[in-house]
Amino acid sequence: MLDFSQLRCFAAVAEELxxxxxxxxxxxxxxxxxxxxxVLERVLDxxxxxxxxxxxxxxxxxxxxxxxxxxxxxxAETATHVTRxxxxxxxxxxxxxxxxxxxxxxxxxxxxxxxxxxPDVTLSLREMVTKDQVEAILSGQIDAGLIRPPVNxxxxxxxxxxxxxxxxxxxxxxALVARHSLSLDDLHDAALVGYAPHEASYFHDLxxxxxxxxxxxxxxxxxxxxxHSILGLVRAGIGLALVPAAAECLRFEGVAFCPLDLAQPRxxxxxxxxxxxxxxxxxxxxxxxLREMP
Numbered sequence: 001m002l003d004f005s006q007l008r009c010f011a012a013v014a015e016e017l018x019x020x021x022x023x024x025x026x027x028x029x030x031x032x033x034x035x036x037x038x039v040l041e042r043v044l045d046x047x048x049x050x051x052x053x054x055x056x057x058x059x060x061x062x063x064x065x066x067x068x069x070x071x072x073x074x075x076a077e078t079a080t081h082v083t084r085x086x087x088x089x090x091x092x093x094x095x096x097x098x099x100x101x102x103x104x105x106x107x108x109x110x111x112x113x114x115x116x117x118x119p120d121v122t123l124s125l126r127e128m129v130t131k132d133q134v135e136a137i138l139s140g141q142i143d144a145g146l147i148r149p150p151v152n153x154x155x156x157x158x159x160x161x162x163x164x165x166x167x168x169x170x171x172x173x174x175a176l177v178a179r180h181s182l183s184l185d186d187l188h189d190a191a192l193v194g195y196a197p198h199e200a201s202y203f204h205d206l207x208x209x210x211x212x213x214x215x216x217x218x219x220x221x222x223x224x225x226x227x228h229s230i231l232g233l234v235r236a237g238i239g240l241a242l243v244p245a246a247a248e249c250l251r252f253e254g255v256a257f258c259p260l261d262l263a264q265p266r267x268x269x270x271x272x273x274x275x276x277x278x279x280x281x282x283x284x285x286x287x288x289x290l291r292e293m294p
Contacts, residue, residue: 004076007069009036010048014066017056085120094282095124097133097145101227102270107146107163113289121282130202139274144274144283148202151273158273161290163266166206166256167248169234169241174256176240181259188216191239199225203231206267207242230247230253244268 012022013033023030041048048165050061064065080227085092098107106127114123126142131146138155144234151158168182176182195204221239224230228250230241246267248257272290274283 004084006040093122095142097126097128097142102146104249143280147236158271161272163272165245166242172256173253177256183261185219191221192218193230193239194220194223196223196225
């Protein structure tokens with residue numbers, strides 16, 4: 001069997017072509033160095049070096065073996081380095097799920113922050129709705145997910161990654177566009193494009209909660225799943241919509257946005273969720289990074 005110490009000894013002698021200099025380079029004496037070369041030659045059953053009292057030179061077999069020996073040593077060094085980096089959470093692949101709306105603003109900022117703070121980490125990103133992300137985390141398809149709360153599965157842990165305001169999306173020519181901000185009272189009896197109760201349950205429930213118990217209620221004229229589809233209907237004049245502030249990053253032509261005054265100014269939340277007891281070292285670094293993000 002080949003031994004790394006034998007390969008290192010051979011490489012040093014082959015590059016120095018001098019046993020004394022090679023021994024000094026390896027911080028060892030010449031006798032054990034010579035023995036390592038002899039053992040390697042016996043293992044390979046070839047002569048690698050021609051030795052005389054005055055010189056050392058490589059045989060044809062030695063010249064052929066040297067680049068292979070160096071390649072094996074480099075691979076071993078790389079494997080050692082990468083393994084230690086992964087174990088320390090400084091390198092590797094992190095499989096991360098995300099919702100479509102998080103890609104408008106938060107996800108790009110997170111990716112940039114990860115590249116700056118963890119340049120040797122590769123993010124493998126998968127767009128999925130919250131329900132599918134939960135299943136993917138539990139099955140090990142992804143390491144963590146950016147999902148909408150609540151996270152109430154007993155096998156998952158989570159922490160808040162983002163809280164953002166809601167804004168009112170209006171057709172560009174709407175009379176309310178001139179207002180500096182709007183309240184829920186301003187939306188009384190207004191046609192509103194809402195969210196599908198099952199496919200977009202988080203935002204559907206959020207809107208229902210905002211208007212619960214109040215005397216002033218909007219008229220839900222359509223219920224859709226995707227925010228960009230909702231903005232399309234807003235542009236067409238079908239109705240107004242309450243959307244997360246990140247939707248402004250879409251720069252939807254013909255749609256204006258107005259701040260919404262609420263008792264809870266940042267009601268739309270995004271959580272990072274992962275499997276309880278996860279042994280993925282990168283998770284700790286990702287969580288620390290999230291806490292530092294504005």
